[in-house]
Amino acid sequence: MNLEDIKTVLILGSGTMGQQIGFQCAVSGLDVMMYDIKADMLETADTRLKKLAKAYMKAGRLTPETAAAARNRIQMTTDAQKAGERADFVSESVPEDPELKARVFAQFHDICPAHAIFTTNTSSLIPSMFAEKTGRPERFAAFHFHDTRTTSIVDIMPHPGTAPEVVALIEAFAVRIGQIPIMLKKENFGYVFNAMIMELFKSAQTLAANDVASIEDIDRAWMGVMQAPMGPFGIMDSIGIDTVWKVTDYWANIVKDPQQGKNADFMKIYVEKGELGEKTGKGFYDYPGPVYAAPDFVDSKKKNS
Ligand SMILES: NC(=O)c1ccc[n+]([C@@H]2O[C@H](COP(=O)([O-])OP(=O)(O)OC[C@H]3O[C@@H](n4cnc5c(N)ncnc54)[C@H](O)[C@@H]3O)[C@@H](O)[C@H]2O)c1
Incomplete structure (x- = not known):
């Protein structure tokens, strides 16, 4: 053929x-x-x-x-x-x-x-x-x-x-x-991009679930250094927090890692409130016009901005 x-x-x-x-x-x-x-x-x-x-x-x-x-x-x-x-x-x-x-x-x-x-x-x-x-x-x-x-x-x-x-x-x-x-040269759960982005989500969720930094500052750090239009929480909002929560929860149960379980619980709070991200008008940010999309979001903490 x-x-x-x-x-x-x-x-x-x-x-x-x-x-x-x-x-x-x-x-x-x-x-x-x-x-x-x-x-x-x-x-x-x-x-x-x-x-x-x-x-x-x-x-x-x-x-x-x-x-x-x-x-x-x-x-x-x-x-x-x-x-x-x-x-x-x-x-x-x-x-x-x-x-x-x-x-x-x-x-x-x-x-x-x-x-x-x-x-x-x-x-x-x-x-x-x-x-x-x-x-x-x-x-x-x-x-x-x-x-x-x-x-x-x-x-x-x-x-x-x-x-x-x-x-x-x-x-x-x-x-x-x-x-x-x-x-892919071999089978891998999450293929290539999804495997990488899930690791980013895991890091971002861990930072927020352990109250290391605010959601906005976590996104600000990513956006400011990578010159990216969105940070991990903005991306999770656009995918749907329910979808990301399901995957997080699934893997937390498989690998039995307490931190991943804590991350899943952190995500579940939003799911239970029906705050699923962009599609419901509210998630980690409010829509339309989420604050991270403002042109000065990254720079807004600069002294003279
Ligand atoms: N939505 C995404 O962003 C996305 C991205 C990449 C891959 N996927 C994968 O693509 C697949 C489909 O996801 P989706 O979001 O399009 O789902 P969806 O729920 O929008 O669509 C699924 C469709 O399959 C139909 N269906 C159910 N049983 C069927 C059957 N026996 N025969 C034929 N059709 C049947 C349903 O009626 C429905 O129309 C899933 O495996 C998902 O993981 C989804």
Whole structure:
């Protein structure tokens, strides 16, 4: 199988990530079949695709004509047989549950052509957890996107049984759809960027949970030295404190590190108050217009500013 043989992409799960990945494939000229178990999810996806097209147009990545052409390349269905029978490449974005993912892949293994490559967009699992259950472990790997509106970085993470030519094809496919592949030589929880950012979050949470410095000063230190537009707490607000708390709590229970448990408890206070960050208007900061976004946030403590 060559890169040119990949013409139809099947997206499993039409939620936040399925929409983004499907749209990026369609923008790149591929035919996309979007599958979901719920018709109302597909309706929502249709509305969200319009918003996604607007975001791409605003960023100068599409014209109204190219956006309409991309949308026309996307078909949506709740019929698994219809969805899978012509697929050359599968990208799975169903909820983060290894049992569910394994079940969905096994279902589509029976429907999709034998040559089709299977990929998972999982955030926190590793592919060997359910590779055998996909029915085609040698043609399966993780292919993980971030937010396609703001970054083109993708992770490619094979498991020990992934065929080398399949890894090479996924890498070529990533470039074909305008992405920048980060190649993992071995399985690693959190891939590359997420693994690094979680360490930053852990350090920031530890500083705040132990009352070493204020949330604002922790962000100010990071922003001032790194010349960055946001600090770790600003970033956690934008991701959603509930999401970051879930990962923090999960790992605190696995590694049984008391400090990580304390960090999870610190995050949980915000979750229980419903202060989840930007999406709820309040988190570590108030939105819109969080104080860290003010032009003088870092310099505001200077003597004469
Ligand atoms: N949201 C993010 O920022 C992000 C980023 C990278 C990776 N991920 C990963 O992507 C995956 C999906 O996340 P999301 O945020 O898009 O989730 P989501 O909840 O927005 O969407 C999941 C979709 O899967 C559908 N679904 C459920 N069961 C299904 C089945 N059996 N067959 C087909 N579709 C089914 C749901 O109806 C829903 O539309 C997860 O593994 C997540 O870890 C998420």
